[in-house]
Amino acid sequence: MQNNQLTVASVRGLEGPRSRRQLPSWVATTALLMPTYGWLTLAVFLPLLTMLVFSFMSATPMGNAPIVFTLKQYRAFIDQPYLVRIGLTSLMIGFWTTLFCAVLGFLAAVALARSALGKAREVLLILILLPFWTNGLVRVFSWTMVLRENGFLDSILHMVAPDSGSIGFLYTRYAIVVGLVHGYLPYMILTCYIALVTIDDAIIEAAASLGARWWTILFRILVPMAAPGLISGAVLIFIPVIGSFMEPRILGGRVGVTMGTVIEDQFTQAFNWPLGASLSFTLLAVVLAIFATFSGVLRRGTTA
Amino acid sequence: MKQIGRFYLIAVLMFLYTPILVMMAMGFNASPLYELPFTFSTRWYEALLGNRQLLTAGMNSIIIAVITSVVATTLGTMASVALSRRTFRGKNLLQVLLLPPIAIPWLITGTAMLIFFYWSGIGRGMHALLIGHVALAIPYVVLVVGTGFRTIRADLEEAAMSLGSTPIHAFFSVTLPLLYPSILGAALFAFAVSLDQFVISYFLATPGYTTLPVQIYSAIRKGFTPEINAISTLLLLGSMAAILIFARFAKPGDTSDKR
Amino acid sequence: MTNVKVKSVAKTYGAVPVLTDISTEFTEGSFTSLLGPSGSGKTTLLRIIAGFINPDQGAVLIGNNDVTHVPVWGRNIGMMFQSYALFPHMTIAQNVSFGLERRGIKGEAARKEVDRALEMVRLPGFGDRTPKQLSGGQQQRVALARAIVIKPSVLLLDEPLSALDRRLRQEMQVELLRIQRASGLTTIFVTHDQEEALTLSDKVAILDRGRIVQIGAPETVYEKPLTRFAAEFLGDSNFLTGKVEDGAVRLADGTVIHACERLPGNGADVTLAVRPEKMSVATGDTTDNRITARINTVIYAGPVLSYILETADGLPLKLFSQNRDGHVLREGQAVTLNWSREHTVAVAN
Numbered sequence: 070m071q072n073n074q075l076t077v078a079s080v081r082g083l084e085g086p087r088s089r090r091q092l093p094s095w096v097a098t099t100a101l102l103m104p105t106y107g108w109l110t111l112a113v114f115l116p117l118l119t120m121l122v123f124s125f126m127s128a129t130p131m132g133n134a135p136i137v138f139t140l141k142q143y144r145a146f147i148d149q150p151y152l153v154r155i156g157l158t159s160l161m162i163g164f165w166t167t168l169f170c171a172v173l174g175f176l177a178a179v180a181l182a183r184s185a186l187g188k189a190r191e192v193l194l195i196l197i198l199l200p201f202w203t204n205g206l207v208r209v210f211s212w213t214m215v216l217r218e219n220g221f222l223d224s225i226l227h228m229v230a231p232d233s234g235s236i237g238f239l240y241t242r243y244a245i246v247v248g249l250v251h252g253y254l255p256y257m258i259l260t261c262y263i264a265l266v267t268i269d270d271a272i273i274e275a276a277a278s279l280g281a282r283w284w285t286i287l288f289r290i291l292v293p294m295a296a297p298g299l300i301s302g303a304v305l306i307f308i309p310v311i312g313s314f315m316e317p318r319i320l321g322g323r324v325g326v327t328m329g330t331v332i333e334d335q336f337t338q339a340f341n342w343p344l345g346a347s348l349s350f351t352l353l354a355v356v357l358a359i360f361a362t363f364s365g366v367l368r369r370g371t372t373a
Numbered sequence: 374m375k376q377i378g379r380f381y382l383i384a385v386l387m388f389l390y391t392p393i394l395v396m397m398a399m400g401f402n403a404s405p406l407y408e409l410p411f412t413f414s415t416r417w418y419e420a421l422l423g424n425r426q427l428l429t430a431g432m433n434s435i436i437i438a439v440i441t442s443v444v445a446t447t448l449g450t451m452a453s454v455a456l457s458r459r460t461f462r463g464k465n466l467l468q469v470l471l472l473p474p475i476a477i478p479w480l481i482t483g484t485a486m487l488i489f490f491y492w493s494g495i496g497r498g499m500h501a502l503l504i505g506h507v508a509l510a511i512p513y514v515v516l517v518v519g520t521g522f523r524t525i526r527a528d529l530e531e532a533a534m535s536l537g538s539t540p541i542h543a544f545f546s547v548t549l550p551l552l553y554p555s556i557l558g559a560a561l562f563a564f565a566v567s568l569d570q571f572v573i574s575y576f577l578a579t580p581g582y583t584t585l586p587v588q589i590y591s592a593i594r595k596g597f598t599p600e601i602n603a604i605s606t607l608l609l610l611g612s613m614a615a616i617l618i619f620a621r622f623a624k625p626g627d628t629s630d631k632r
Numbered sequence: 633m634t635n636v637k638v639k640s641v642a643k644t645y646g647a648v649p650v651l652t653d654i655s656t657e658f659t660e661g662s663f664t665s666l667l668g669p670s671g672s673g674k675t676t677l678l679r680i681i682a683g684f685i686n687p688d689q690g691a692v693l694i695g696n697n698d699v700t701h702v703p704v705w706g707r708n709i710g711m712m713f714q715s716y717a718l719f720p721h722m723t724i725a726q727n728v729s730f731g732l733e734r735r736g737i738k739g740e741a742a743r744k745e746v747d748r749a750l751e752m753v754r755l756p757g758f759g760d761r762t763p764k765q766l767s768g769g770q771q772q773r774v775a776l777a778r779a780i781v782i783k784p785s786v787l788l789l790d791e792p793l794s795a796l797d798r799r800l801r802q803e804m805q806v807e808l809l810r811i812q813r814a815s816g817l818t819t820i821f822v823t824h825d826q827e828e829a830l831t832l833s834d835k836v837a838i839l840d841r842g843r844i845v846q847i848g849a850p851e852t853v854y855e856k857p858l859t860r861f862a863a864e865f866l867g868d869s870n871f872l873t874g875k876v877e878d879g880a881v882r883l884a885d886g887t888v889i890h891a892c893e894r895l896p897g898n899g900a901d902v903t904l905a906v907r908p909e910k911m912s913v914a915t916g917d918t919t920d921n922r923i924t925a926r927i928n929t930v931i932y933a934g935p936v937l938s939y940i941l942e943t944a945d946g947l948p949l950k951l952f953s954q955n956r957d958g959h960v961l962r963e964g965q966a967v968t969l970n971w972s973r974e975h976t977v978a979v980a981n
Contacts, residue, residue, distance in 0.1 A: 098455050102467065105452035105511055112508030113474050113482060116489035120481075123488050130492075177385045184378030193382060195620055200389050202616045204569040206586050207605040210593055211396035214407065214602075221395045224409055251389065258385075305476075312478025315571065319593055329480055336484050336576065346488065349481045356477060531684060532717035534704040536782060537734030546730075550721045 117353075124346035142347035152331070152348075159328040162242065163311040166249040167303050173250070174257025175299060179291060181258065182265040194262070201255035209319050212248045213239055216320070240322030248320045249310050257302035264298030265291065300366045308356050328352060393609065400602030407599065417599040427604050430588035434568055434608075437499070437584060441506040441567035446560040448507070449514025450552075454544075456515065457522035458530075471512040479572035482509075487576040501577040502584065506570055510563035517562055521555025558622040565615040568608070634695030634785045635660045636681060636818055641690030643676055650676045652842040654690070658786070658835075663812055663819045664847075665829035668839030669865065675790060677839070678822045682788050683707050694785050705734075710784030710817070712792040716771045718763040724750070724774050725759030731782035749781035750774075752811060769800045776808070780815055787817040793828065805831055826866050830854065838862045854907075859980045863905040870911070870949050871979075872904045872923075881978075885945045890920045890973040902978050908938070908950040910975035913960075913967050920973035925949050926966045941967070 127137040146152050181193060200208060215221040216239040223235050238244050268291070276286050292299075314329030321327075328348065335345030360367070399407055403414035421427060455461075456468060474482065483505070490501050525548060533543035571586035578587045585608060592601050636658040643651040651673045658664050666674040679685045681692055683704035691700045699707050718727050725746050732742045750756055753773035763771055772792060779787060793801045793808075809832055812819050823829050829836050830850045837847040838861070846858045857863035860871065874883040876898055881889045891904055906921075914922055925941035932955075939951040939961060951969060961967060 094459065095461065098459050098461050101451045101455035101459075104448045105515070106467065106470065108448060108504075108511065109470065109474065109508055112486065112504045114470075115493075116482070116485035117473075117477075119489040119492055120485040123492075173385065177382060180378035180381045184375045184382065193386075195617070196386060197389065199613055199616060200393065202565055202569070203393075203609045203612045204571070204586060204605070206571045206590055206593075207396070207609055208393065210589070210601070210605060211392035213593075214395045214399055215392045217407075219409070220407075221391075251392065254385070254389070308476065309478050312480045314480055315575075315590060329478075332480060332484065336487060342488060345484055349484055353477065353481050356481075360476065526715055526717065528713045528715055528717045529719060531704075532711065532713060532719070532778075533730065534684075535682060535709055535711035535788075536731030536778070537705050537708075538730075539703075539705050542734075547719055547721075 120346045120349060123343050124350050126343040129340055129342040142343045143351070145344060145347065146351075155326055155331055156328055158242075158326070159311045162245055162249065162317070162327060163307045165246050166253065166310045167307045169246065169250045170254050170257040170306050171299055171303055174254050174302065175261045175292070175295065177254075177258045178261035178265050178295070178298070179287070181262055182268075194259075197258050198255050201252075205252055206315060206319075208252060209248050209316050212244065212251065212320060216244050216247070239320065240324060242321065242324060244320040245317050245325055248316045249313065252316070253306040253310065256306055257299075260302035260305070261295050261298040264295040268294050297366050300363055304359055304363050304367060308359060311355065312352055396602055397606045397609070400599050400606050402599060405598050417603040420598070420600050421603050424600060427585070427588055427600065430583050430585045431604065431607075433499070433582065434585040437502055437506060438564045438567040440503055441510050442560045442564040444503075445507045445510035445514050445563040446556060449511045449559065449563075450518050450556055452511070453515045453518040453522060457519050458527065471515055474509050475512050479509075479570075483573040483576040486573065490577065497577050497579045498582045502574055502582075505573045505577055506567040509570060509573060510566045513562050513566055514559040517559040518552065518555050521552050521558075525551045554622045558619045561615045561619040561622070565612045565619070568612050568615070634818060636695075636786050636820070637691075637693040638677070638681065639691045639693065641677070641680060641687045641692065643673075643680065643685065643687050649842050651680070651687070654842075654844055656837065656844055656847060658818055658820055660818055661816045662834045663809070663821065663832055664835040664837060665821045665823055665833040666837050666839060667823055667826060667829040667866065669824060671841075672839040673842040674822045674824075674839045678788055678790055678820060681786070681820060682709055682711055708782070708785045709788055710779030710782060710786070711788045712772075712775050712779050712790065714791045714794055716763075716768075716775045716792075716795075718771055718774055718778075720763050722762075723759060724755070724761050724763070724766070727763070727774060728759075728778045728781050731778065735782060745781055746777075749777040752780070752814070753777045753807070768796055769804060772796065772804060773807070776811065780811065780817065784817065787812070787815075787819040789819065789821040791822055791824070794823070794825070801828075808832065830866075836866070838865060840865070855975075856977055857905060857979055860903055860905065863977070863979050868908050868950055868952075869905040870908060872906065872947070874902060874904070876900045876902055883945075883947075885943070887923055889923075889976060891976040891978050892974045894978050896978075903981055905977050905979045906971055906975055909952040911949075911951050911969045911971045912953065913951075914970040919970040921976060922968050922970040923949070924966060924968045927961055927963050930961065930963055941969075 124142055125138045125140065127139045127141065128134070130136050141148070146156070177197070181190060181197075213220070216237050218235045218237045218239070220237050220239070223237050226233055226236055272290060272294075273286060276290055281289070311327075312329055314327065314333045317325030317327045317330050318333075319325075332345050332348045332352070335341045335348065398411070400417055401413055401415065402409075403412040403416060456464065486501070486505050487497070490496060490504075495501055495504070529547050529551070530540070530543040533547045534540065538546065569586070570584075571590065574584045574587050575590065578584060583591075585604065589601055589605060589608075638657075639655050641651055641654045642649070654673075654677060666677060668674045676685060680687050681694075683692075683699070683702065683706075687700070691698055693699065694707060694709075718724075719730065722730070725743075728746045728749055729737075729742045732738070732745055737745065746759060747756070750758060753776050755770060755773055755777070758766070758770070758774070763774070766774065775792065789808075793804050796804060805828060821829075821832060833850055835847060836850050836853045837844050838853065839845070840859075840861045846853055846862045853862065854866055857866065857869070860869075863869040863871075872881070872883055872889060874881040874889065876895050877888070878898070879890075879895065881891060881895070881902055881904060883889060889904060891902075896902060923943060925943045925947075927939050927941050929940040931938045931940070935955055937953050937955050939953075941949040941951060943949065949969070
């Protein structure tokens with residue numbers, strides 16, 4: 070019999086436990102998850118909760134002074150009208166940054182998806198994403214080198230027209246927007262690109278065979294099909310931008326007063342933590358509202 | 374059309390890289406006031422060697438990034454095992470809870486940490502920075518390792534068990550070796566996240582214990598020399614290297630089997 | 633080599649019963665196919681035998697040992713997966729010796745076993761390659777070698793051939809059968825492919841919604857299906873319904889059909905099943921049953937011609953005939969079909 074050839078195998082039998090009951094699986098699951106969620110609780114969830122409590126205090130608790138709870142921090146927008154103006158500035162900066170990122174990023178994604186192939190496309194994508202993962206502060210600092218008076222931009226201009234004045238626009242809102250677009254553009258390119266690569270070439274060819282010109286293809290096919298990418302990109306840019314503070318500080322100088330810098334001031338200069346907390350929570354409410362509105366699109370966008 | 378597309382991409386790359394390259398070049402310009410014409414000099418790099426404050430901050434940044442990377446990768450990988458391979462109630466909620474550290478603006482998270490750490494007595498300084506950095510890095514680790522898990526078929530572990538492996542042996546002999554590139558990629562990613570982190574560090578650092586980005590920020594605001602360009606260049610090159618190695622390791626499809 | 637018993641096994645997911653009170657025995661050295669549509673519970677049953685799923689009730693016995701509470705890794709099973717599940721980071725030899733190592737067999741002894749197993753699946757000398765360098769069929773052979781080299785008590789196959797193309801699949805069927813016969817392993821094979829089940833098995837078990845509706849030799853299950861589902865899922869069938877009258881069945885239009893055995897009492901409603909290839913166009917008066925129908929569609933399928941017909945009552949019928957002389961019958965033509973009573977089986981609905 071041929072089967073005798075294989076009999077040596079089970080001489081020693083299995084080492085594993087033969088009939089020991091296993092530990093209930095929730096024990097292992099909990100042990101695996103505890104450290105991560107314990108850590109996140111300590112470092113993120115409890116702090117957010119504490120900040121919520123602080124936002125109802127009348128003043129930063131110091132020494133033995135009694136803690137008084139109040140809603141006045143949330144009335145700041147009414148009591149101090151300049152906050153409304155600053156809020157609007159933040160929203161406008163967020164709007165323009167997102168708009169520029171959307172237009173420039175979408176076109177770059179189209180160019181990447183349709184003009185580059187294979188290895189070149191991969192290299193280009195890495196090159197585009199690489200700055201995104203480097204230090205944002207350093208990149209903002211880099212822009213001061215370009216935009217300042219007699220900076221790189223002026224040097225270029227003076228090479229062409231030696232006698233012209235300065236076109237450097239450091240310490241303006243334009244500078245803030247340029248710096249922010251620079252910071253977040255790769256994100257938009259990535260989300261649009263992910264949405265665009267899934268579009269079958271045949272669809273474009275079908276449209277072209279039906280007589281569609283390039284602008285028809287762009288606006289009737291590519292834009293609608295890339296909409297989830299555009300929207301998730303826009304959400305994920307708008308949110309950090311309205312919470313930014315070092316970009317306005319460094320590139321905006323005195324005009325760079327935004328919600329972000331006002332909040333920062335409460336913690337580092339004014340030492341009015343309850344006001345900072347309530348402003349932070351107002352910002353967080355805006356953030357959550359945006360997420361809630363677009364959660365469906367975002368979920369589809371991230372699983373694409 | 375293809376030509377226009379290529380030109381446009383080149384323009385985008387120029388927009389992305391010009392300021393960075395200008396900044397780097399200025400670190401090699403002799404003038405302390407960034408004056409042109411350009412005169413090559415390495416004096417700012419030499420000056421850097423004598424700048425104890427920047428060097429200490431740089432060292433702190435690296436130490437924190439290494440510890441963050443190790444801790445976040447360990448914890449995040451454990452959580453990823455549970456989230457990728459086990460079924461239990463509340464899994465969706467747990468996955469959503471990974472998002473706040475990534476999605477909420479760091480300004481909010483950072484100030485919240487400041488309040489809580491102050492109020493609870495944890496205080497600021499190195500330990501506080503570590504708590505914050507690890508929390509920010511963990512979600513990225515879970516995502517990267519989770520993506521790695523998706524390329525490994527669950528029935529490989531079942532096959533090992535059918536051949537006599539206990540679940541633990543199956544994990545260490547089959548899944549872990551296949552997951553190794555993802556874990557390494559996640560570690561590098563966590564390292565880069567920590568090294569580049571400024572906002573959180575800004576609120577949790579003390580005058581006696583800062584990280585490089587915090588030190589650079591205060592220098593930018595208080596007056597600076599091209600030494601800052603020199604150290605910034607080194608910082609950028611460091612995180613770019615980490616990300617490029619990450620891209621090399623986390624290349625999808627490397628570990629999956631052929632089908 | 634051992635027999636495997638399953639006793640009153642049941643499994644429910646949430647409120648959905650997947651398996652309902654399954655009891656059966658897989659005898660030593662036999663090759664049994666679990667055949668059923670997706671959702672019939674065949675894979676669940678296999679995974680309960682393997683130990684990946686705990687049954688809600690009932691017991692699994694391998695070689696008369698109750699293994700119901702023994703985890704997978706203590707059961708000494710050999711298993712083949714739909715996706716091959718070869719370890720991509722190990723060589724072929726390392727893959728095959730994985731189970732041997734778990735049993736404390738290492739070094740030279742293990743190497744010999746591995747060589748022998750690879751020879752058995754006709755891949756001698758492939759030990760140093762990696763799974764990625766092998767074709768799908770070759771990977772499947774390695775998976776088989778890996779499963780049998782440990783001398784398992786039972787070989788469990790979870791649709792292992794479904795990922796292969798038709799040709800390779802037929803080749804692997806022959807190979808699988810050869811190796812199973814040679815090793816004498818009790819084998820349980822999950823498939824949704826009826827042809828595969830008939831070709832390979834000593835016994836076919838047909839599962840429907842969590843129950844084994846019929847288990848037996850392929851001929852028995854094919855020729856004498858017990859239920860309408862079995863008759864329909866395994867092969868094609870024509871169904872005729874009527875009432876029992878004096879040991880025969882009278883259809884609605886008055887036609888009297890004779891069946892083989894097992895008819896209920898007079899007046900009972902009954903469904904009869906007849907295989908389409910058992911019918912033929914009447915040439916004489918010799919057979920037991922006849923029915924008249926009109927040809928609606930003629931389908932040419934190479935060796936077989938099939939016809940779709942309809943009786944005057946609107947009852948649909950199928951007829952398969954060997955392609956000996958090409959098409960003899962045309963669409964629209966009325967024909968009388970006849971067949972023998974032995975091929976007429978009463979089935980439960």
